[in-house]
Amino acid sequence: MSSELKDCPVCRSKASCFPEFQHNSVFYDCPVCGKFEFTLNEFRIQHNNHLAPYLYYNRFLGGLSHTEYRYHTTMDKETCDTYKKNFNNGDITNGHPVHMDEDIVNNWYPKSFSERIDSILLRVSSLAKHIGHPVKFNNQEMLSLLFIDRKEVMDNPAFISKDVPKWREDKDCLSEADYMLDYLKESGYIKDYLQLRSETGAELTLTPKGYARVDELQRNTSYGRNVLVAMKFGEDTLKLREAIRKGVDNAGYYAVFIDEVEHIGFITPELLKHIRDSKFVVVDLTHQNNGAYFEEGYAMGFGKPVIQLCKDGVKLHFDIAQKNTIMWKTEDDIPTKLTNRIKATID
Numbered sequence: 560m561s562s563e564l565k566d567c568p569v570c571r572s573k574a575s576c577f578p579e580f581q582h583n584s585v586f587y588d589c590p591v592c593g594k595f596e597f598t599l600n601e602f603r604i605q606h607n608n609h610l611a612p613y614l615y616y617n618r619f620l621g622g623l624s625h626t627e628y629r630y631h632t633t634m635d636k637e638t639c640d641t642y643k644k645n646f647n648n649g650d651i652t653n654g655h656p657v658h659m660d661e662d663i664v665n666n667w668y669p670k671s672f673s674e675r676i677d678s679i680l681l682r683v684s685s686l687a688k689h690i691g692h693p694v695k696f697n698n699q700e701m702l703s704l705l706f707i708d709r710k711e712v713m714d715n716p717a718f719i720s721k722d723v724p725k726w727r728e729d730k731d732c733l734s735e736a737d738y739m740l741d742y743l744k745e746s747g748y749i750k751d752y753l754q755l756r757s758e759t760g761a762e763l764t765l766t767p768k769g770y771a772r773v774d775e776l777q778r779n780t781s782y783g784r785n786v787l788v789a790m791k792f793g794e795d796t797l798k799l800r801e802a803i804r805k806g807v808d809n810a811g812y813y814a815v816f817i818d819e820v821e822h823i824g825f826i827t828p829e830l831l832k833h834i835r836d837s838k839f840v841v842v843d844l845t846h847q848n849n850g851a852y853f854e855e856g857y858a859m860g861f862g863k864p865v866i867q868l869c870k871d872g873v874k875l876h877f878d879i880a881q882k883n884t885i886m887w888k889t890e891d892d893i894p895t896k897l898t899n900r901i902k903a904t905i906d
């Protein structure tokens with residue numbers, strides 16, 4: 560398989576590009592967006608301005624190491640699940656795909672200006688090697704970091720076509736980036752960033768006030784829209800999983816399933832991080848799955864609210880049987896019940 564260097568269709572950085580004949584798709588390895596794949600019949604998502612920040616904040620970087628098998632893809636969910644299963648069984652031919660679609664991207668995207676600011680501060684802080692160190696961003700990274708739209712908003716979806724990306728003028732994007740940076744500076748979160756707007760990008764340094772905000776966000780359970788879902792994963796629970804995802808989505812949150820994010824060999828630190836970053840945790844106990852009990856225990860240890868689900872008729876472990884649990888008869892019961900429970904107990 561040969562690759563060529565092309566403009567990334569999401570951020571316009573130079574990216575390696577491979578046609579994938581088997582999937583009827585194109586695979587990209589972009590230094591800003593990470594590894595992702597567009598199937599040829601799925602181009603609407605490419606015009607979605609939320610996609611560039613989504614990929615940047617959640618990216619799987621390839622680079623020289625070749626140890627990263629995960630990639631975002633618009634391939635359908637079922638195929639992703641199959642490839643993922645093969646991967647876990649040792650067949651790495653198709654890597655470890657992570658499904659993305661417009662709903663997933665839009666649900667992840669910050670819902671307010673202040674949420675954007677919070678996400679930016681957390682990101683800069685996580686990239687700083689040591690406290691007070693500057694973090695370098697090139698212009699494309701900066702636009703994704705700051706949630707700047709790169710494409711014209713198309714009013715009429717009928718005009719959206721694969722071949723006509725309507726890119727906004729660079730100067731408009733960059734002046735919006737300046738607007739965000741000015742705000743961050745005036746709020747006292749970052750130091751002055753004078754060398755900005757050259758082709759080489761800019762360096763950002765958090766102030767002590769910026770770090771204090773990051774600390775507060777990391778401690779504060781009210782931050783963020785992520786929700787870790789603990790359950791048995793497998794072919795037999797796909798319907799259950801989608802029902803839970805729908806219930807969580809409808810309440811305005813974003814369901815994180817650990818098998819979509821786990822880093823091979825590092826499941827425990829990654830899992831703990833996701834529990835810590837979640838506003839609350841949803842646990843389905845139908846399959847008497849030890850992992851789910853374990854995750855629920857950790858969530859409680861972190862002081863996170865836990866919403867329990869269980870299929871009607873399954874006997875629950877004594878310790879948690881007394882907890883108020885959503886009992887469901889079929890998966891179709893779940894979305895509404897779960898959404899209502901979230902609204903009643905979390906929001």
Ligand SMILES: [Zn+2]
Pocket residue numbers: 567568569570571572574589590591592593
């Ligand atoms: Zn890119």
